[in-house]
Amino acid sequence: MSETETLLYKRTQSEAPKPPLPKTELPCMFDEPTNASNWHKHVNWPQSILLLGTPLIGLYGIFTTELQTKTLIWAVIYYFITGLGITAGYHRLWAHRAYNATVPLRILLCAAGTGAVEGSTYWWSRGHRAHHRWTDTDKDPYCAHRGFFFSHLGWMLVTRPRSRIGYADVADLKADKILNFQHRHYPYLALFMGFLFPTLVAGLGWGDYRGGYFYAGVIRLIVVHHATFCVNSLAHYLGEDTFDDHHTPRDHWITAFATMGEGYHNFHHEFPQDYRNAIVYYQYDPTKWLIILCSWLGLAYNLKTFPANEVSKGIVQMKEKKILAAKRGLDFGIPIHELPVFTWKEYQNLVVNENKKWTLIEGILYDLEGFDHPGGEKYISSGIGKDMTTAFNGGVYSHSNGARNLLTMMRVGVLRNGMEVMHENE
Amino acid sequence: MSETETLLYKRTQSEAPKPPLPKTELPCMFDEPTNASNWHKHVNWPQSILLLGTPLIGLYGIFTTELQTKTLIWAVIYYFITGLGITAGYHRLWAHRAYNATVPLRILLCAAGTGAVEGSTYWWSRGHRAHHRWTDTDKDPYCAHRGFFFSHLGWMLVTRPRSRIGYADVADLKADKILNFQHRHYPYLALFMGFLFPTLVAGLGWGDYRGGYFYAGVIRLIVVHHATFCVNSLAHYLGEDTFDDHHTPRDHWITAFATMGEGYHNFHHEFPQDYRNAIVYYQYDPTKWLIILCSWLGLAYNLKTFPANEVSKGIVQMKEKKILAAKRGLDFGIPIHELPVFTWKEYQNLVVNENKKWTLIEGILYDLEGFDHPGGEKYISSGIGKDMTTAFNGGVYSHSNGARNLLTMMRVGVLRNGMEVMHENE
Numbered sequence: 119m120s121e122t123e124t125l126l127y128k129r130t131q132s133e134a135p136k137p138p139l140p141k142t143e144l145p146c147m148f149d150e151p152t153n154a155s156n157w158h159k160h161v162n163w164p165q166s167i168l169l170l171g172t173p174l175i176g177l178y179g180i181f182t183t184e185l186q187t188k189t190l191i192w193a194v195i196y197y198f199i200t201g202l203g204i205t206a207g208y209h210r211l212w213a214h215r216a217y218n219a220t221v222p223l224r225i226l227l228c229a230a231g232t233g234a235v236e237g238s239t240y241w242w243s244r245g246h247r248a249h250h251r252w253t254d255t256d257k258d259p260y261c262a263h264r265g266f267f268f269s270h271l272g273w274m275l276v277t278r279p280r281s282r283i284g285y286a287d288v289a290d291l292k293a294d295k296i297l298n299f300q301h302r303h304y305p306y307l308a309l310f311m312g313f314l315f316p317t318l319v320a321g322l323g324w325g326d327y328r329g330g331y332f333y334a335g336v337i338r339l340i341v342v343h344h345a346t347f348c349v350n351s352l353a354h355y356l357g358e359d360t361f362d363d364h365h366t367p368r369d370h371w372i373t374a375f376a377t378m379g380e381g382y383h384n385f386h387h388e389f390p391q392d393y394r395n396a397i398v399y400y401q402y403d404p405t406k407w408l409i410i411l412c413s414w415l416g417l418a419y420n421l422k423t424f425p426a427n428e429v430s431k432g433i434v435q436m437k438e439k440k441i442l443a444a445k446r447g448l449d450f451g452i453p454i455h456e457l458p459v460f461t462w463k464e465y466q467n468l469v470v471n472e473n474k475k476w477t478l479i480e481g482i483l484y485d486l487e488g489f490d491h492p493g494g495e496k497y498i499s500s501g502i503g504k505d506m507t508t509a510f511n512g513g514v515y516s517h518s519n520g521a522r523n524l525l526t527m528m529r530v531g532v533l534r535n536g537m538e539v540m541h542e543n544e
Numbered sequence: 545m546s547e548t549e550t551l552l553y554k555r556t557q558s559e560a561p562k563p564p565l566p567k568t569e570l571p572c573m574f575d576e577p578t579n580a581s582n583w584h585k586h587v588n589w590p591q592s593i594l595l596l597g598t599p600l601i602g603l604y605g606i607f608t609t610e611l612q613t614k615t616l617i618w619a620v621i622y623y624f625i626t627g628l629g630i631t632a633g634y635h636r637l638w639a640h641r642a643y644n645a646t647v648p649l650r651i652l653l654c655a656a657g658t659g660a661v662e663g664s665t666y667w668w669s670r671g672h673r674a675h676h677r678w679t680d681t682d683k684d685p686y687c688a689h690r691g692f693f694f695s696h697l698g699w700m701l702v703t704r705p706r707s708r709i710g711y712a713d714v715a716d717l718k719a720d721k722i723l724n725f726q727h728r729h730y731p732y733l734a735l736f737m738g739f740l741f742p743t744l745v746a747g748l749g750w751g752d753y754r755g756g757y758f759y760a761g762v763i764r765l766i767v768v769h770h771a772t773f774c775v776n777s778l779a780h781y782l783g784e785d786t787f788d789d790h791h792t793p794r795d796h797w798i799t800a801f802a803t804m805g806e807g808y809h810n811f812h813h814e815f816p817q818d819y820r821n822a823i824v825y826y827q828y829d830p831t832k833w834l835i836i837l838c839s840w841l842g843l844a845y846n847l848k849t850f851p852a853n854e855v856s857k858g859i860v861q862m863k864e865k866k867i868l869a870a871k872r873g874l875d876f877g878i879p880i881h882e883l884p885v886f887t888w889k890e891y892q893n894l895v896v897n898e899n900k901k902w903t904l905i906e907g908i909l910y911d912l913e914g915f916d917h918p919g920g921e922k923y924i925s926s927g928i929g930k931d932m933t934t935a936f937n938g939g940v941y942s943h944s945n946g947a948r949n950l951l952t953m954m955r956v957g958v959l960r961n962g963m964e965v966m967h968e969n970e
C-alpha cells in the first residue's frame with residue numbers, strides 16, 4: 119500500500135470522489151420547436167417588459183434628470199439594502215436555510231429583497247433549489263450550459279413548460295407566514311419597495327422625487343438585477359474549481375465584488391448550506407459580514423458551516439487531480455518491466471566491443487551516451503562498464519532528486535541477477 | 545496499482561526521490577576551541593580588514609564628498625558591470641560551466657569580476673563548487689546552518705583549517721590560462737579594477753577623481769559585495785522550496801532583485817549547470833539575459849539547460865509532498881477494516897429498540913444522529929434503518945464529492961453480507 123493510499127484509507131464506491139460529468143446534450147428548450155406562429159407563446163411578456171423596459175426608462179431618466187449628491191448616496195445605500203436582501207435573505211436564509219433569523223430580521227430581509235424586484239421569495243427559492251439540485255442539466259432553470267446570456271437573463275425572457283424545471287422540496291417555505299404574505303401580495307409590495315419607497319425617501323427627505331424615482335428606483339434596480347444575475351452567469355464561467363470539478367461553478371474575486379460576496383460559487387455549490395461564500399478572511403463577502411453582525415446583535419442564530427476537515431479535503435483532492443493531470447504530460451522513462459534483460463557478459467561485451475557508454479546502478483543498465491555530467495566528465499567515464507550504485511548514492515556524491523529523475527530517463531536494460539555473479543562467469 | 549503509481553512507474557531505490565536530510569549537528573568551527581590566547585589566529589586579518597574597513601572608508605567618503613550625477617550614473621553602471629562579472633562570469637561560466645564563452649568574453653568577464661574584489665576566480669569557484677557538493681554540511685564553506693551572518697560574511701572573517709573545506713574538482717580551472725594569469729597577479733589586478741579604474745574613468749572623464757574613488761570605487765564595491773553575499777545568506781533563508789527540499793536553498797523574487805537574478809536558488813542548487821536561475825520569463829534574471837545577449841552576439845555558446853521534463857517532475861514531486869503533508873493533518877474517518885460487523889437483525893434491533901439513527905449505504909452503516917442534512921430532513925428520516933445506497937448515489941440525488949467526504953466521517957459499522965439476505969432472517 120503506497121503512502122497516498124494509507125492516508126486516504128479505503129473508500130466504498132459511494133464514498134469515493136466521482137469524476138467530472140460529461141457536458142450533456144441539452145434538449146430543445148421548449149416541448150415544440152419555435153416558429154413564426156408560436157414564438158410569442160414562448161416569450162414571458164411581463165418579465166421581458168420589466169427586464170428590457172427598465173433599462174430604457176433608466177436611460178431616459180439619466181438624460182433628463184440631474185443627479186443630486188444626496189440622491190446618489192441614497193441610491194447606493196438602497197442598492198446595498200436591496201442587494202443584501204437578495205443575498206442574505208432570499209438566497210442564504212430562505213433558499214439554503216444557512217442560518218436562522220428572528221421575526222424582525224426576517225421581515226426586514228423580506229422587505230429589502232422585495233425592493234430588488236426579482237419575484238417572491240417562494241418563487242425565487244424554488245427555482246434556486248432546483249438550480250442546486252439539477253445544476254447544469256435541463257432541469258436547472260438557469261443551466262449554464264445554455265450559454266452565458268441564457269443563464270444571466272435569457273431564462274427569464276422565456277416561458278418554459280413547468281414540468282421541465284426540476285423538482286425541489288419547498289415545504290418549509292410554504293409553511294412560512296411572512297413568505298406567504300409576500301407571495302400573495304407580491305405585485306403591490308414590489309411596486310412599493312422597488313419604486314415608491316425609494317422615491318418617497320428622496321422626495322420627502324430632500325424634495326427630489328424625480329431623482330429618487332429614476333436613480334434610487336429604476337437605475338438602482340437595474341444595477342441590483344444584473345449584479346445578482348451575475349451569480350448565475352459569471353459565477354458559472356469565471357475562475358477556479360477549487361473544491362470540485364463536477365459542475366460549472368467557479369470561484370473568483372471579480373464575481374465576489376460584483377455580487378456582494380457570492381463570488382466563491384464553487385465553494386457555494388459544494389457546501390450550499392454554509393452561511394459563508396468566502397472562507398478566507400480577506401476575501402470579499404459582505405453578505406457573510408452582515409450575517410455575522412446580525413448574529414452579534416442576536417437577530418440571527420444557528421449559523422451553519424460545513425466541517426473544515428471536509429472543506430480541506432475538497433481542496434486537497436482538486437490539487438491532487440491537477441497534479442495527476444500534470445504528471446500525465448510528463449515522461450517517466452521506460453517502465454522497468456518493459457526493459458530487455460542482459461547478462462553481465464553481454465553488458466561487458468556491449469561496452470568493450472560495441473563501444474556502448476553503459477553503466478550499472480542497482481541492477482539497471484543506463485546509457486550515458488551524450489550525457490554531459492554536471493559533476494564533471496571524469497566521474498562518468500571511469501564508471502562505464504562498471505557498477506556505480508554506491509558512488510551515485512553517496513559513496514562519492516549523494517545525488518539530488520533532479521539527478522534521480524534524470525537517471526530514470528536513461529534506462530536501457532535490466533542486468534540478470536542485478537550484479538556480477540561468480541557462477542555466471544564460469 | 546493506483547493511478548498515481550501507474551503514472552510514476554516503478555523506480556529503483558537509487559532512482560526514488562529521497563526524503564529531506566535532517567539538520568546535522570555541526571562540529572566546532574575550528575580544530576581547537578577558541579580562547580583568549582588563540583583567537584587572533586582564527587581571524588582572517590586581510591579579509592576582515594577589507595570587508596569591515598571598506599564600509600568605514602565609504603562612510604567617510606559620503607560625508608566628505610559631493611556626489612555628482614555623472615559619477616552616480618557611472619557608479620551604478622560599474623555596479624552592474626562588476627556584479628555581472630561575478631554572476632555571469634565567476635559563478636555561471638567558471639564555477640558551473642553552464643555555457644562556453646569565447647576568449648574576448650572570458651577576458652571581459654574576468655576583468656569585470658576582478659573589479660568586485662571577491663578573490664580570484666580560481667579561489668572563488670573552488671569554494672563555490674564545495675558549497676554545491678557539500679551544501680549545508682561542515683564541508684560547505686558558507687554552510688547556512690551556521691546562521692545567516694556566518695553564511696553572509698562571517699565565513700570570510702575567519703581562517704578555518706584547509707582540510708575542513710570539502711573537496712571539489714577544479715582541474716578545468718587550473719588549466720585555464722586567463723584564470724591562471726588572474727590568480728597569479730590577483731592583488732594588483734584587484735587594486736586596479738576595484739579602485740583605480742573607476743577612479744580614472746570619473747577623473748579623466750569629468751574631473752571627479754575623488755567622487756570616482758569613493759562612489760564608483762569604495763561604495764559601489766560595498767554594495768556589490770553584500771548583493772552577491774546575499775546569494776549565500778538570503779537565498780538560503782527566504783522563500784519557497786519549489787524543486788527539492790533536501791537542502792536550505794530557496795526561491796524568492798526579493799533575493800533575485802538583490803542579486804542580479806541569482807534569487808531562484810532552489811532551482812539553481814537542483815540544476816546547477818543550467819545557465820538560467822529564473823525559468824519563467826517574467827522573473828528577474830539579468831544575468832541570464834546577458835548570457836542570452838552574448839550568445840546572440842556569438843560571444844557565448846553551448847548554453848546548457850536541464851531537460852524541462854525533469855524540471856517539471858521536481859515541481860510536481862514537491863507539490864505532491866505538500867499535499868501529502870496536508871492530508872496527514874486531515875481526518876479520513878475510521879478505516880473500514882477497523883469497523884465492527886453487524887448482522888441485518890442487529891442493525892434493525894439498534895434502530896427499532898435503541899432508537900439509533902443508523903442507515904446503510906453500500907454495505908457500510910452510518911450514524912446520522914445530529915446530522916443536519918443540507919438536502920432536507922425528510923430524505924434522511926425516511927431512510928433510517930433502510931438501505932439508502934441507490935437514493936444517495938443518484939436515485940434521488942447524486943451527491944457531491946463534499947457529501948461523499950462527509951459520509952466517510954459517519955461510519956460506525958459494516959453490515960454482514962452487505963445487504964439484507966434472505967437466509968439470515970430465517
Ligand code: HEM
Pocket residue numbers: 477484486491492493494497498501506509510514515516517518519520521522524525673674676677712713813814815816
Ligand atoms: C550515471 C548517472 C549520473 C547522473 C544522471 C548524474 C547526475 C548528476 C547531476 C544532475 C549533478 C548535479 C547536482 C545534482 O543534481 O545532484 C551531479 C553532480 C555530481 N555527480 Fe553525478 N550523476 C551520475 C553519476 C555520477 C557518478 C557515478 C558519480 C561519482 C562517481 C557522480 C559524481 C558527481 C559529483 C561529485 C557531483 C557534484 C559536482 C559538484 O557539485 O561540484 N555522478 N550528477
Ligand code: HEM
Pocket residue numbers: 247248250251286287387388389390903910912917918919920923924927932935936940941942943944945946947948950951
Ligand atoms: C446519509 C448520508 C447523506 C449525506 C452525508 C448527505 C449529504 C448531503 C449534502 C452535503 C448535500 C448538499 C449538496 C451536496 O453537497 O451534494 C445533500 C443534498 C441533498 N441530499 Fe443528501 N445526504 C445524505 C443522504 C441523502 C439521501 C439518502 C437522500 C435521498 C433520499 C438525499 C437527498 C438529497 C437531496 C435531494 C439533496 C439536494 C438538495 C438541494 O440541493 O436542494 N441525501 N446531501
Ligand SMILES: [Fe+2]
Pocket residue numbers: 249349350354367383387
Ligand atoms: Fe449556481
Ligand SMILES: [Fe+2]
Pocket residue numbers: 209213214246250386390
Ligand atoms: Fe445557492
Ligand SMILES: [Fe+2]
Pocket residue numbers: 675775776780793809813
Ligand atoms: Fe547556495
Ligand SMILES: [Fe+2]
Pocket residue numbers: 635639640672676812816
Ligand atoms: Fe552556484
